[in-house]
Amino acid sequence: MKELLVIFTGGTIGSRKQGAGIDVHESGSYALIDAYNNSGKQRGDVTLHSVQPLNLLSENLTPGDYRTLAAAIRSVDLTAYAGVIITHGSDTLAYGAAMISYLFADARIPVVLTASNYPLADERSNGLRNFTNAVDFAADEDLPGIFVIYENDQGEPLVYLGTRITQAVSFTDQFGSPYGVPYGTMVNRRFQWREHERNPKPDDLRNRPLAQPGWEPDTLAIDDSIVYIKPYPGLNYSFYDFSAHQPKAVLHDLHHSGTACAVPEGPYSLPQFIAGCRALGIDFYICPIKDRSDALYSSSQRLIDAGAIVIEKLSAEAALMKLMLGYGLYEENAKAKAFVTETALFYESNEA
Known part of the structure; x- marks a missing residue:
């Protein structure tokens, strides 16, 4: 018999329609196990155990909730289980998966996050299928690490590394x-690896040295003093006044070619804004850049020349969570920077 631990956090997969809206329900999460047990696809060789440290929609998650979830996982003797399944809301699934990937990069069993596009009672819901696939993966695949399983709009149950899933887009609700x-x-009902030069082989996961950032539940800090900015034409940086209340760091997203407005001065000038932040002692990061060894646009180079720190080969979601963790773990900015840009925990750098 294979023992699996299911950790409920709420989200749509644990919600019910209530009046005109959708909200978490105290019995919604455990209804998922009931639905699985009555689905005809339940497994006789698996026993499900469950805990529920959180019960909220994922858009309401805060750093404190991540700490609660992390402490709940750490308190369990994971050697008693073949795998762990974490149900999570889809709205912030990519962020939660990255954070769990960093905190539990030393996991010796599969830890699988999954979610649902609609409440289980809705006929459009993929939640039960996602959960069923998560059970099969956790029970059968001897792959240590953090994963996400979520069915796309083509009916394909896709498996992602926890640091390599990007937020679902509006209108289609598809993850990338x-x-x-x-x-x-x-x-x-069995895992099929996608052979690609950037995907580590399953044996690489089994044989990799296990990294762990070093934290304890009582002292874990996940820093919320990181400001995340997305570029768009007409972004006026004069509205970001940090002279009175300063973040520890800024993460500035980039257009797909690794660029943002690089005019030399004025309210739209990112180089001028970077220089102003650096003068205040605020670390300034830019991301994503595929590979800084490739030829960069001159505008990208001007951002670096102004003092921007490049986070290379990470998605913005993975970078943001790593910044929040790094600046929480280390009081010295230099150590936090080294943690973010020089360490590798769980395949966050998009290469094999």
Whole structure:
């Protein structure tokens, strides 16, 4: 008999329609296990155990909730289980998966996050199928690490590495991955690896040295003093006045070619804004850049010349969570910077 631990956090997969809206329900999460047990696809060789440290929609998650979830996982003797399944809201699934990937990069069993596009009672919901695939993956695949399983709009149950899933986009509700390459697919209830030069082989996961950032539940800090900015034409930086209340760092997203407005001065000038932040002692990061060894646009180089720190080969979601963790773990900015830009925890750099 294989023992699996299911950790409920709320989200749509644990919600019910209530009046005109959708909200978490105290019995919604455990309804998922009931639905699985009555689905005809339940497994006789698996026993599900469950805990629920959180019960909220994922858009309401805060750093304190991540700490609560992390402490709940750490308190469990994971050697008693073949795998762990974490149900999570889809709205912030990519962020939660990255954070769990960093905190539990030393996991010796599969830890699988999954979610749902609609409440289980809605006929459009993929939640039960996602959960069923998560059970099969966690029970059968001897792959240590953090994964996400989520069915796309083509009915494909895709498997992502936890640091390589990007936020679902509006209108289609589809998740992505850097370079458009998920880690694999569930086919006939078994995992099929997607062979690609950027995907580590399953044996690489089994044989890799296990990294762990070093934290304890009582002292874990996840820093919320990181400001995240996305570029758009007409972004006026004069509205960001940090003279009175300063963040520790800024993460500035970039257009797909690694650029943002690089005019030399004025309210739209990112180089001028970077220089102003640096003068205040605020670390300034830019991301994503595929590979800084490639030829960069001159505008990208001007951002670096102004003092921007490049986070190379990470998605913005993975970079933001690593910044929040790094600046929480280390009081010295230099150590936090080294943690973010020089360490590798769980394949966050998009290469094999």
